[in-house]
Amino acid sequence: MKIDLLGLEAFVGVAELASFTRAAEHLNLSQTAISHRVKKLEGSLGVQLFRRSHRDVVLTDDGATLLPKIKSMLAGMDAELERVRTQAVAKRQKLTLACLPTIAMDLLPQALRIFDAEHADVTVSVVDTSASEIGALVASGSVEFGLTIVAAGNHDLVTEALFSEDYVAVCPADHALAKRKQITWGDLVKEKLIRVNPQTANRFIVDQALGNRSETPNWAYEVQHTLTAFRLVREGLGLTIMPRSAVDALNDRAVAILPLSRPRISRTIGILSRRNVALSPLARDLCAAFKRKR
Template sequence: MKIDMRGLEAFLWVAELGTFGRAAAHLNISQTAVSHRLKKLEESLGLQLFSRSTRQVTLTPAGADLLPTGRALISDFEAQLEQIRKRHVDTAEELTLACVPTLAIHVLPPVFAKFSSKRPTARVRLFDKSITEIGDTIASGLAEFGITLLAANHWKLATEPLLKDEFVCVCPAKHPLANKAVVTWSDLEPLPLVRFTPHTANRIVIDNALGSRADRFNWFYEVQHTMTAQMLVDSGLALAILPSLATQNLPPSLKALRLTHPRVTRTIGIVRRRDEAPSDLARVFHAALKEQVERIRK
């Protein structure tokens, strides 16, 4: 059924104001036009929405039933139009991006500083979300692009790899292993460890790399965030396997060790909609991001 938005609007204002005349004045159209719109709506629905008399207009049971639904439809329609207007008018100088929290904390601050120096009047809207949510946020149009772990579930999006981020072992600075520059997974087998919760991107990368060997380790703790894992390590409760990017600003009480056999890495990159070229603001931000990536590589 085709929705007659003008007829629905006329119906709502007649119901709200009680007469065709007041509804016509509010809509800035003639009373005849209001009657015509309402008649078309009633005909399309096959229902009488008002009982009319010389003195008053009252809702029929069908009209009373339609009233809350009609209000919700109009409200949602106006909200959607406002979102479109804001994206293309009000926020012409607004950059929208999505990013996994770890990267937002450890990679983006200097990128934002460089971006702001290039576009000082531009606003930034950052959605810090999980890897799965980032794909949905971009596909829906809420964010223009995302910075995330590149994974198989991004096959509908255009991807641009930026760098490989290696997983490392984080231990207390006074731990016996802290004297080593490099440790192997075999060194960790007898020790209490922290790992990420199931279905997180980091957990999936590590599990895929270890395969059935993952069951040999003593995973005493499961956490969702890297800061929680660092807290557990700092308390002397366990060692943690964390992305190298998350260990750039470790306190003196902690130490990050290279981890090999196997060496486990994750790929960080940009994702965006395939059918949309980057905006001018996005290009400026991407350039600043790539400069920061080069500094990290060094």
């Protein structure tokens, strides 16, 4: 005899609520459907489970004997199914990494698309934060690796360079400089400029490249995030300096991208990991995906 789970569920519902109508509502079924399930179960068992009247639904002796056993069996099945589900969730592998917000705009989604094609069952946790925070997270082992700006720092960490890119000027598409193929820092002297705060690696790189001229430009606005600076440019409040890949990722026709020289400023992005600590196979696969996109 096959176990009729739907019939057993209907039987318990009617028995506990003492009503076919209320049981049907509770199980989101029609009264006809639940009556059919109970009758089918009774036919399979060869016994009557309920005595029906216009007012009441009462368990027969056979029904009363069967009820606690069926409830226990169904509860056991629910518990076992939940155990299997919990184990399945626990078995899902997890990979945690950190990256710069500007990398999260462009390179990260591309690499994750490649990674997901081979590891759809892996949960990936991304901490998009500053370069200094990435270094601390990698050093502490809170993340397996980071995508950040290559720079001298902690000797317990090692960086593998991926690519280098220039910083460019970004201006509104209708700005007087927008049609230029290239500009110099001298062209920006009379322009309102927007920069990010001194705690960011991008700000440090620009200031270091400009040297004692870092305060010469007209820095009219200072913001926390590169994306905020970009939004201010769109509103016509000034120009900003951004890594080329970040501007490309935004793909916004409301702005123009201007190669910038004298001085030309660039940064190198790399994979930061702990020295003498091997990356997990999953981390190695994701790093390989980053390399494929660059």
